[in-house]
Amino acid sequence: MKRIYAISALALTAALLGGIGLSILLGRESQGEDQFAECRASRVAGGPGDIGGPFELVSETGETVTDADVITQPSLLYFGYTFCPDVCPLDNARNAIAVEILEERGRMVTPIFISIDPERDTPEVLADFTDNMHPRMIGLTGSVEQTTAASQAYRTYFNVQEEGDDGFYLVDHSTFTYLVLPEHGFVEFFRRDTSPEEMADRVACFADAAS
Numbered sequence: 001m002k003r004i005y006a007i008s009a010l011a012l013t014a015a016l017l018g019g020i021g022l023s024i025l026l027g028r029e030s031q032g033e034d035q036f037a038e039c040r041a042s043r044v045a046g047g048p049g050d051i052g053g054p055f056e057l058v059s060e061t062g063e064t065v066t067d068a069d070v071i072t073q074p075s076l077l078y079f080g081y082t083f084c085p086d087v088c089p090l091d092n093a094r095n096a097i098a099v100e101i102l103e104e105r106g107r108m109v110t111p112i113f114i115s116i117d118p119e120r121d122t123p124e125v126l127a128d129f130t131d132n133m134h135p136r137m138i139g140l141t142g143s144v145e146q147t148t149a150a151s152q153a154y155r156t157y158f159n160v161q162e163e164g165d166d167g168f169y170l171v172d173h174s175t176f177t178y179l180v181l182p183e184h185g186f187v188e189f190f191r192r193d194t195s196p197e198e199m200a201d202r203v204a205c206f207a208d209a210a211s
Contacts, residue, residue: 036187039205044189052178052186055150057114060127060139070138074207075110076190076199077178079156081117081171082129087192089133095177096134097196102203109203111137116158117171118147154178154186179203181210 034040044051059065076095080088095111102109111134115121118141121129126139141147151158158173177199179188187206190199 036206036209039202039209040188041202042189049185051153051155051189052180053153055146055153057140057142057146057150058123060123060130060141062123065140070110070112070140071180071182073108073110073182074203074210075112075180076203077112077114077154077180078176079114079116079151079154079158080173080175081115082121082125083117083168084171087175091175091177091192092133092137094194094196094199096137098199098203099134099136101196101200105200105204107204107207109207113137113139114147114150115139115141116147116151116156116173117160118142118144179206181206184210 053067055067057065059070076099078088078092078095080091082088092111092113099109099111113126113130113133115126121139121141123139123141126141130137130139140150142150156174156176158171161170161172163169175192177190177194178186179190179202180186187210188202190202194202
């Protein structure tokens with residue numbers, strides 16, 4: 001299984017080096033060509049259409065689901081793993097706060113956590129993690145092939161480190177949060193230093209522009 005992870009990580013690294021990876025440039029889209037131009041704080045090389053796409057994964061309740069099943073309203077997607085010692089809990093807690101702010105404003109947004117460590121992140125483990133983060137957070141896992149395909153669709157990076165003597169290992173990974181709208185797909189990403197309030201404001205802007 002670890003050999004499969006290593007191959008997947010090498011493939012992802014090669015994709016990044018080959019220019020398929022997420023290339024992020026600061027700037028704004030042309031106002032005349034993009035209905036979300038006034039909402040964007042960043043720009044993706046190649047355009048938003050190069051990020052995201054269909055996926056098939058396993059939910060925290062053990063059901064096989066697709067992107068159409070879970071992205072039924074504006075959604076914040078994060079790729080990580082439950083054994084992450086610091087970054088993933090902090091980022092997802094921030095996302096949960098943003099979702100709460102939006103709900104207080106009358107806007108429903110779905111927080112979604114997609115595992116890049118399916119060997120350890122079983123549906124039961126994911127359920128414990130997401131329940132502690134937010135009651136509406138959806139946890140998704142699956143086979144190595146399924147989770148790698150989802151990660152590649154969103155141009156994320158991850159690399160499984162060597163196992164220690166105790167069997168524990170860490171996973172290096174990118175830390176963007178992706179805003180996905182049901183009718184539009186991926187529209188924006190958020191860096192780690194984005195505050196919950198700023199995230200909520202920008203999500204609301206996209207939701208207004210989409211309606």
